[in-house]
Amino acid sequence: MTGLFDGVLDRGPVGPLTDDTAWLRSLLDxxxxLAQALAEVGLITVEQAGAIATACAAEHYDPVALGAAAAGGGNPVIPLVKELTARVGEDDPEAARHVHRGATSQDIMDTAAMLVVRRAGRALHTDLTLLSADLADLAHRHRTTPMPGRTLLQQALPTTFGAVAAGWAQGLTGAARRLDEVLTHHLAAQFGGAVGTLASLDPHGPDVVAAYAARLGLPEPLLPWHTERGRVAEIASALGRVCGSAGNVAQDVVLLAQTEVGEVTEEGGAGVGGSSTMPHKRNPVAAVSVLANARQAPGLVATLLSAQIQEHQRAAGSWHAEWLPLTDLLRRAGSAVSWLRTGVERLRVHPERMRANLELTGGLALSERLTTDLIPELGRMEAHRRVTEACRVSVTEDRDLVDTVTAHLEGLRTSEQVRALLDPAAYLGAAPVFTDRVTGRTGPDGTGRPGRTDSEEGNP
Structure with a gap:
């Protein structure tokens, strides 16, 4: 079933990998x-393990009913094990005696959480990789497209839309790399029994853990991690970074798509982006939906980080507090990235509007270039004084900046030279080179150092 808000808040491939059925499947996996690991170590027969594994089919169980029954013991594993044992017992009463042998409920829940994270996280990583590639293509197409650079929401110096898109791509590439590291190195099976000693399986406990982890394709931990929740914290942080990187792009798009700015638009076709009251509206729905998802991440991350503080060998509530925030954080990250891919597909860039906005200041935004050009002859302080005074007169007396600067320079530059210095397309600095470093491609002039990685930049 789909919920009222799922169209906005549960988009893309991650949602089905984190729903009740996905969790149930992971619990049963x-x-x-565990049964197969017990057989591998020789504690039960292969036939008994097979009987248990056969009964571990998700279609035999109702997650809603299990959720309701979980109130009796504080988690859904307890009623699941009861039903699983009964089902196995119908065909093999002896095998039924070995269901859940040596485990505690948290072992199964934590392991299931790692399986859910791995499956959903890999789907998210694939989406992130494709998104980063799309943004790199966008950056390459606009490597020299001039636009206003903005600081504190005000026009500053010119930049290029290519450099902006390259920054978006780099942020998401870094988030994808970190997510991959977490999925590869920070997941692990959980199996420790009541207090993490596996005393009921002594002396075979460590061998069962090794076989159990191998069966699941999860790393084997050095020891049970019931109350050491660093793994969950690493997952939360990586997903939070994904949401932050996606939200950063969406925030820029929303601002650039404002009527008064108009440098980009989302064009999703008929019926997309409309208003319930204003027929003229074409809202950047994809970017807005990214933000709706991404802005929920900090609270979810904070909950998971605060849940790290746990008591003794098994926690009273903190472990339970992780289940929904972890699920929701996976969904919000997956939905944000999915929406952003859609937004990039819909994005239309308007270079002519970028150029028009660059002209709004009448050249004032290029005053730094004038000052820099004059330093060899006047020195920095005098150059800055003359250009500042010329800008003041131009603004207060509503005079043409080129004429005003030329007059204040007293023959040092002609009006044609001043006009050339105030051309924003000629003051882009290394923006194209930096774009090439991200896209892995060089421009017509052969500049750029393509393909640099985070580690080459000194980032962890």
């Missing part, structure tokens, strides 16, 4: 792997 953990139980089946």
């Amino acid at each position: 953990a139980e089946a792997a």
Whole structure:
């Protein structure tokens, strides 16, 4: 079933990998792997393990009913094990005695969480990789498209839309790289029994853990991590970074798409981006939806980080507090990235509007270039004084900046030279070169150092 808000808040491939059925499947995968590990070590027969694994089919169980029954013991594993044991017992009573052997509920829940994170995280990583490539293509197409650079929401110096898009791409590439590191190195199976000693399986406990982890394709931990929640914190931080990077792009798009700015628009076709009351509206729906998802991430991350503080060998509430925030954070990250891919597909760039906005200041935004050009002859202080005074007179007396500067320079530059210095397209600095570094392509002049990585830039 889909919910009222799912069209906006549960988009893309991650949602189905984190729903109740996905969690149930992961819980049952953990139980089946445990039975098979017990057989591998020789504690039960292969036939008994097979009987348990056969009963671990998600279609046999109702997640809603299990959720309701979880109130009795504080987690859904307890009623699931009861039903699983009963189902196994119908065909093999002896095998039923070994269901969940040696485990505690948290072992199965934590392991299931790692499976959910791995499956959903890999789908998210694929989406992130494709998105980064799309943004790199966008950056390359606009490597020399001049636009206003803005600081504190005010026009500053010119930049290029290519450099802006390259910054977007680099942020998402870094988030994807970190997510991959977490999925590869920070997940692990969980199996420790009541207090993390596996005393009920002694002396076979460590061997069962190794077999169990191998069956699941998860790393084997050095020891149980029931109350050491660093793994969950790493996952939360990586997903939070994904949401932040996606939201950063969306925030820029929303601002650039404002009527008064108009440098980009989202064009999704008929019926997309309309208003319930204003027929003329064409809202950047994809970017807005990215923000709706991404802005929920900080609270979810904070909850998961605060849940790290846990008591003794098994926590009273903090572990339970992780389940929904972790699920929601995966969904919000997946939905934000999916929406952003859609937004990039819909994005239309308007270079002519960028150029028009650059002209709004009448050249004032290029005053730095004038000053820099004059330093060899006048020195920095005198150059800055003359240009500042010329800008003041131009603004207060509503005079043409070129004429005013030329007059204040007293023959040092002709009006044609001043006009050339105030051309924003000629003051882009290294923006194209930096764009090429991200896109992995060089421009017509062969500049750029393509393909640099985070580690080459000194980032962790």
